[in-house]
Amino acid sequence: MTLREKMQREQQLKELFKQAQGYAFDYADEALQRNVFPSAKAIEELDMFAEELPANTGDAKAILEQLHRYGSPASVAQTGGRYFGFVNGGILPVTLATKWLTDFWDQNSALQVMSPITAKLEEVCEQWLKQLLDLPENTVAGFVSGTSSAIFCGLAAARYRIYQNHNWDFNQQGHNGAPPIRIIAGRQTHGAVIKAIALLGFGLDNIEWVDADDQGRIIPQQMPTLDSSCIVLLQAGNVNSGSFDPFEAICANANAVDAWVHIDGAFGLWAGGTVQLKHLTAGMEKAHSWSVDGHKTLNTPYDSGILLCRDKEALVTALQATGAYLTSSYSDSRDGMLYTPEMSRRARAIELWAALKYLGRSGVDELVVGMHQRAREFSEQLNDAGFEILNDVVFNQVIVSASSDEATNQSIMEAIQKSGECWVGGSVWKGKKVIRISVCSWVTTPEDISRSVQAFIHARDSVIAACEK
Ligand SMILES: *Cc1c(COP(=O)(O)O)cnc(C)c1O
Secondary structure, three states, rough: OOHHHHHHHHHHOHHHHHHHHHHHHHHHHOOOOOOOOHHHHHHHHHHHHOOOOOOOOOOOOHHHHHHHHHHHHHOOOOOOEEEEOOOOOOOOHHHHHHHHHHHHHHOOOOOOOOHHHHHHHHHHHHHHHHHHHOOOOOEEEEEEEEEHHHHHHHHHHHHHHHHHHOOOOHHOOOOOOOOEEEEEEOOOOOOOHHHHHHHOOOOHHHHEEEOOOOOOOOOOHHHHOOOOEEEEEEEEOOOOOOEEEHHHHHHHHHHHHHEEEEEOOOOOOOOOOOOOOOHHHHOOHHOOOEEOOOOOOOOOOOOOOEEEOHHHHHHHHHOOOOOOOHHHHOOOOOOOOHHHOOOOOOOHHHHHHHHHHHHHHHHHHHHHHHHHHHHHHHHHHHOOOEEEOOOOOOOEEEEEEOOOOOHHHHHHHHHHHHHHOOOOEEEEEEEEEEEEEEOOOOOHHHHHHHHOOOOOOOOHHHHHHHHOO
């Protein structure tokens, strides 16, 4: 049998896909029960993957079997309800199922003519996101791999527009001899924004840093005087405290002088789609570009980031470097690649569409407000148990100190992680090592919270008992 014949058989029999489905369903049941973080044994056994590159064609069933037997136990069970690490989201069942179906389609999202269905659903998502988040009517969306990429696109558009306003065509003339651009950022700006600043050649030494208050919000009175050479970087959702910068006044000042404002709202922008938490994003519609993830708060599968920008010409020209959208679109329809740095891309917007279609406005509200409520419960119960809560829990993030002694705090965090009961990560807040909790999954129940609080208490007791010995 030739390789092609062999694969044709696999395709027709569909046994492989049924095998994968069986494993996936076993995993889905197990992930909710087992240790959140893989056991030491599971991680040790990963060594079995360190094989020589096979000389010959393999057996597909055996490959899947190996992956499930050794891979599944070494995954982090973040689809369960007690994963609070980083700001990773869960996955809505409808989006996972959509991903399965569309995996069989294997669409390329670059051009409408490559995938009419993807182009249509990207257009629908663009429209729905504008409506949900109350963004200006001329806002366009690029569907990229994550917020890091979205920030990069937003700042590239900003750079194009600001130079254009100063009669400098950045695509043609580049950096050499260009007028200076001023970058204004808060002290608590996320690392992904800093990375984009460096990648785009603005230079980290050129950032004009603005002090933040005790919640990590930019202090508007500390803002320098803005002018038309400024890019201002604000955030909706501080990665530690979950706090939101004050958008209203800063955006008004920026707009008065033609400065550009980008708001990084990787997980926090969704507050703008709720009733109860919408006040946090007041004034955000006055910015020029916004970055947000589907794969965090909205619980779509990875990788799903969105760049929203109300200056289509700046975005498309910056990303295509050809002015393509003005002259040489491949069709009259929406070509997704005009709004992204890539050409070929997977059809991630279809999962986003499924999430928005399924949730609707009320579902987005319930999902996001639910995360906030669980975070409040977590912080209140920890506080009652004698842990110190270091932030105002305005959204889904909780900063905890388990001990005033940093080393003890670290030991307690590690004991929580080792317990397998839940998983929380560390961060640094006001120069001190702390424990950070992010409630970011639809799965998390009040029972998951109480159980996790118990894990905190047990970990503290065991670390203190060990110290006293
Ligand atoms: C996660 C995060 C990012 C980076 O997003 P990715 O999707 O991981 O690229 C940027 N900013 C904030 C505030 C974040 O929480």
